[in-house]
Amino acid sequence: MSWKSLAGSLLALAAWSALAATESYPSTYQARPGAPLLIRNATVLDGTGRRLDGADVLVRDGRIVGVGPGLERGTATEIDAQGRWVTPGLIDVHSHLGVYASPGVDATQDGNEATDPVTPGVWAEHSVWPQDPGFATALAGGVTTMQVLPGSANLIGGRGVTLRNVPATTYQAMKFPDAPQGLKMACGENPKRVYGEMNRAPSTRMGNVAGYRQAFADAQDYAGQWDKYQAERTAYDKKKDKDKDPADRPSPPKRDLRLETLVAAMQGKVQVHVHCYRADEMAVMLDLAKEFGFKIAAFHHGVETYKIANRLGQEGVCGALWADWWGFKLEAYDGIWENIAFVDAAPNGCAIVHSDSEEGIQRLNQEAAKAMSRGQRAGLDIPPERAIRWITSNAARSLGIADRVGTLEPGKIADIVIWNRDPFSVYALPDLVYIDGTLAFDRNHPQATPRSDFLLGQPGAAR
Amino acid sequence: MSRRHMPLLFVLLACWLGSSGIARSEDLLIRGATVHTLTTQGTLERADVRVRDGRVVEVGKGLAPGAGATVIEANGRPLTPGLFGGITGLGIVEIGLESSTVDSSALVDSGTSGPAFVPRPEFDVTPAFNADSVSIGVNRIEGITFAMIAPNASGTLFAGQGAVARLDGSDNPFVAASRTQFLDLGSSATAGVGYSRAAQFMLLEQAAREALPGKPLQAGDVRLLTPTGREVLARYLAGGRVAFAVDRAGDIRQVLEFAAKHGVRPIIIGGAQASQVATLLARARVPVVLDPLLNLPGTFDQLGASLENAAQLQRAGVPIMFTHFTASTNTAHKVRQGAGVAVAHGLPWDAALAALTSTPADVFGLGPEAGRIGPGSPADLVLWSADPLEVTSVAEQVWIGGRAQSMRSRQTELRDRYRPAGAAARPQDR
Numbered sequence: 001m002s003w004k005s006l007a008g009s010l011l012a013l014a015a016w017s018a019l020a021a022t023e024s025y026p027s028t029y030q031a032r033p034g035a036p037l038l039i040r041n042a043t044v045l046d047g048t049g050r051r052l053d054g055a056d057v058l059v060r061d062g063r064i065v066g067v068g069p070g071l072e073r074g075t076a077t078e079i080d081a082q083g084r085w086v087t088p089g090l091i092d093v094h095s096h097l098g099v100y101a102s103p104g105v106d107a108t109q110d111g112n113e114a115t116d117p118v119t120p121g122v123w124a125e126h127s128v129w130p131q132d133p134g135f136a137t138a139l140a141g142g143v144t145t146m147q148v149l150p151g152s153a154n155l156i157g158g159r160g161v162t163l164r165n166v167p168a169t170t171y172q173a174m175k176f177p178d179a180p181q182g183l184k185m186a187c188g189e190n191p192k193r194v195y196g197e198m199n200r201a202p203s204t205r206m207g208n209v210a211g212y213r214q215a216f217a218d219a220q221d222y223a224g225q226w227d228k229y230q231a232e233r234t235a236y237d238k239k240k241d242k243d244k245d246p247a248d249r250p251s252p253p254k255r256d257l258r259l260e261t262l263v264a265a266m267q268g269k270v271q272v273h274v275h276c277y278r279a280d281e282m283a284v285m286l287d288l289a290k291e292f293g294f295k296i297a298a299f300h301h302g303v304e305t306y307k308i309a310n311r312l313g314q315e316g317v318c319g320a321l322w323a324d325w326w327g328f329k330l331e332a333y334d335g336i337w338e339n340i341a342f343v344d345a346a347p348n349g350c351a352i353v354h355s356d357s358e359e360g361i362q363r364l365n366q367e368a369a370k371a372m373s374r375g376q377r378a379g380l381d382i383p384p385e386r387a388i389r390w391i392t393s394n395a396a397r398s399l400g401i402a403d404r405v406g407t408l409e410p411g412k413i414a415d416i417v418i419w420n421r422d423p424f425s426v427y428a429l430p431d432l433v434y435i436d437g438t439l440a441f442d443r444n445h446p447q448a449t450p451r452s453d454f455l456l457g458q459p460g461a462a463r
Numbered sequence: 464m465s466r467r468h469m470p471l472l473f474v475l476l477a478c479w480l481g482s483s484g485i486a487r488s489e490d491l492l493i494r495g496a497t498v499h500t501l502t503t504q505g506t507l508e509r510a511d512v513r514v515r516d517g518r519v520v521e522v523g524k525g526l527a528p529g530a531g532a533t534v535i536e537a538n539g540r541p542l543t544p545g546l547f548g549g550i551t552g553l554g555i556v557e558i559g560l561e562s563s564t565v566d567s568s569a570l571v572d573s574g575t576s577g578p579a580f581v582p583r584p585e586f587d588v589t590p591a592f593n594a595d596s597v598s599i600g601v602n603r604i605e606g607i608t609f610a611m612i613a614p615n616a617s618g619t620l621f622a623g624q625g626a627v628a629r630l631d632g633s634d635n636p637f638v639a640a641s642r643t644q645f646l647d648l649g650s651s652a653t654a655g656v657g658y659s660r661a662a663q664f665m666l667l668e669q670a671a672r673e674a675l676p677g678k679p680l681q682a683g684d685v686r687l688l689t690p691t692g693r694e695v696l697a698r699y700l701a702g703g704r705v706a707f708a709v710d711r712a713g714d715i716r717q718v719l720e721f722a723a724k725h726g727v728r729p730i731i732i733g734g735a736q737a738s739q740v741a742t743l744l745a746r747a748r749v750p751v752v753l754d755p756l757l758n759l760p761g762t763f764d765q766l767g768a769s770l771e772n773a774a775q776l777q778r779a780g781v782p783i784m785f786t787h788f789t790a791s792t793n794t795a796h797k798v799r800q801g802a803g804v805a806v807a808h809g810l811p812w813d814a815a816l817a818a819l820t821s822t823p824a825d826v827f828g829l830g831p832e833a834g835r836i837g838p839g840s841p842a843d844l845v846l847w848s849a850d851p852l853e854v855t856s857v858a859e860q861v862w863i864g865g866r867a868q869s870m871r872s873r874q875t876e877l878r879d880r881y882r883p884a885g886a887a888a889r890p891q892d893r
Contacts, residue, residue: 102759102760102761103760103761103762103763103765103766104761104762105762105763133759133760134759137758137759189560193560306881307881309883324794324796324797325790325793325794326601326793326794326874327557327558327559327597327598327601327792327793327794328558328559328560328790328793329558329559329560329561330558330560330561333558333597334877335874336874336875336877336878336881337874337878338878338882342881342882342883342886345883345885345886346883357789358759359756359757359759359789362758363756363804366800366804366854369854369855370800370854370855372855373854373855373856373857374857375886377857378878378882378886379882379885379886380883380885380886424854424855425853425854425855426800426803426804426806426807426852426853426854427803427806427807427853428807429807455766458766458767460711460712460736460739460763460766460767461760461766461767
């Protein structure tokens with residue numbers, strides 16, 4: 001299939017797949033904006049790279065209205081934030097909350113459909129258990145939005161979902177309205193180990209790449225089938241009624257949920273997130289993306305991203321990384337503390353601090369602080385107002401939601417953390433967390449903050 | 464080249480020639496530090512520490528440098544004892560997922576007729592220690608100067624023996640008095656122990672009885688342990704140190720009863736629910752090694768896990784230490800961050816530092832002056848850029864036994880190879 005005809009077929013499929021796929025399982029999330037709010041006299045890191053000292057943040061109808069000194073209070077409830085710091089709500093682009101929930105018992109292992117290396121038809125959201133106690137502890141760490149992904153056992157693990165971190169009985173009530181889904185892919189050791197141990201493909205890195213390629217080639221073919229159908233259907237519909245024989249009416253191809261997802265990736269409708277540690281393997285994945293015409297939003301884990309930081313900057317691909325994880329497997333052996341800072345320093349670099357951990361997600365600010373400090377000591381100029389982007393606006397960019405969250409610019413959703421001090425500290429804690437301008441967490445009133453059904457009535461978990 | 468890197472022959476030659484200035488060649492004077500002594504002296508501002516022959520000899524103000532002494536100007540920066548890295552696989556686990564680099568557990572198949580695995584309390588990880596492990600250097604430059612090198616207890620009953628190593632690069636860095644037997648109890652029970660914690664306690668009791676002297680083998684006896692295993696276990700039952708990996712309050716009570724009955728000195732590792740039995744633990748002076756970052760129930764045994772665990776135990780008088788369970792070897796140094804988080808959740812700062820220094824030194828028998836900075840203390844010291852519990856601080860110089868340790872690691876080599884243009888190396892990074 002030529003590139004041009006593929007593009008045509010993708011367009012033809014677009015209308016159909018939007019109907020069939022992306023509107024299924026719709027979000028029922030309801031923003032519940034509270035009374036107008038004025039946060040007074042804080043040190044504001046607004047997520048765009050600016051720091052404002054002694055500034056106010058005004059919120060109305062769940063949106064940021066203004067940031068600056070001496071804002072007019074009007075009817076707003078005022079919060080004295082003298083001596084405190086204000087940032088956008090934090091965003092974690094790599095979480096398994098809900099799909100690998102606490103407690104980590106057999107029944108909660110819902111993150112890897114490790115029965116086939118290519119499972120783009122599965123959606124992480126269908127595994128999310130909203131009662132995972134980890135959502136509330138993440139909220140206490142200032143996380144207001146997160147992407148929940150399938151695990152990395154598979155070459156193509158399935159779709160990720162972006163959630164608002166609000167207590168809910170259903171995941172749909174957490175689902176970020178109109179946020180693109182993610183597509184989780186994985187390089188390297190995990191897929192080849194999982195399937196190699198079953199004595200099936202892939203058992204090597206070359207087997208991994210052949211697996212991705214065949215899957216996308218199948219998706220191209222699938223797109224072609226829909227292209228053909230659409231053309232035939234259009235021709236049929238154009239016929240005059242008297243010439244239409246219902247027996248000749250073209251039938252659509254059978255839906256293939258796996259290939260539908262990959263076509264959506266090639267259409268740019270889902271954000272592609274690739275678990276990949278080594279620099280050389282990231283370069284292979286960039287070639288794969290070129291071969292099949294999709295864009296990689298971010299490499300995740302990427303302990304060697306610092307080795308190809310300039311290339312990622314040129315290609316506009318983010319690196320979603322840890323501050324200090326390394327060495328637990330060979331592909332993680334070259335991890336360094338300065339990875340995030342070096343990725344950030346590249347022209348057009350997009351560094352993100354991610355967690356992949358129910359522990360780490362509670363302290364993204366500390367992870368960013370470690371990376372900032374090591375970068376500074378390596379000679380880079382990284383003030384806090386720059387580093388905060390790694391856990392706010394850059395994360396939002398890779399999730400395709402930067403138009404709504406990640407900064408405190410007027411018009412943005414009012415997801416706000418008020419910290420008891422400079423957040424780049426081990427002693428920093430969120431005092432107050434707002435989602436849609438509504439109080440979602442208050443450190444001094446823990447009884448008013450969310451608590452999972454699972455923990456209720458557990459004598460061992462009494463608080 | 465620093466003096467400590469001088470070839471030995473050259474040093475000997477210099478002595479033979481009667482060269483002066485070699486005397487007191489070990490003298491080190493760290494001047495003007497904020498010295499966290501971990502002794503009754505507390506924290507001393509702008510204090511000096513004199514080191515000779517690997518030990519601290521003097522702590523005070525205005526100390527004059529001896530002839531030929533190396534003088535370090537601290538300019539008010541904090542000086543602490545070297546930190547304890549927790550319960551680690553340092554030197555016995557290079558890469559966790561590469562079995563050829565992992566020497567931490569002995570699951571010895573008994574052959575065709577016996578049980579699935581033979582408990583081997585005699586297993587001792589220390590002969591496998593690799594002083595050249597990259598992880599040691601990575602952790603040492605973060606201020607970790609000693610750690611428990613432990614067998615991997617997960618899923619077993621008797622994991623075997625470990626000991627505390629000083630991470631000074633020597634091939635046999637183990638502290639003899641620190642030997643510890645490791646046991647894993649609770650919900651991680653596997654096939655080898657009948658899938659039940661009750662079976663674990665049953666086997667534990669059986670093993671303890673087997674180890675008692677004067678029980679000659681009768682025909683038809685089925686023994687759990689090998690003769691060597693019985694011998695080794697008997698030593699621990701005579702007042703030895705036994706670490707129990709256990710979280711549930713009820714399991715901790717069982718452990719305390721077992722320990723009292725058989726005369727072992729228990730240590731609790733994990734202890735997610737330990738604060739529920741804090742009074743018992745405090746009364747028996749049983750120390751707890753905990754991960755201050757654990758606040759979610761990873762298992763049902765960990766229901767109630769809380770960031771306040773450390774503060775609550777400390778308040779009750781339980782000796783506490785820290786480990787980082789998630790990555791206890793490669794990233795053992797994260798105990799320092801954990802300590803800071805414990806402070807943010809109510810643990811007094813001085814108690815957090817003690818949990819990283821003097822408490823493990825005391826619990827593992829490193830000597831009364833160890834883990835402290837006072838006359839007679841081993842000169843295992845760290846000079847910090849700022850608050851040693853703060854995530855933005857780094858260790859600027861580490862000494863072990865008075866010897867300045869190289870502040871380079873495989874990671875700093877990689878950093879410098881790939882340092883972006885425009886990032887200028889500061890002198891201390893070179």
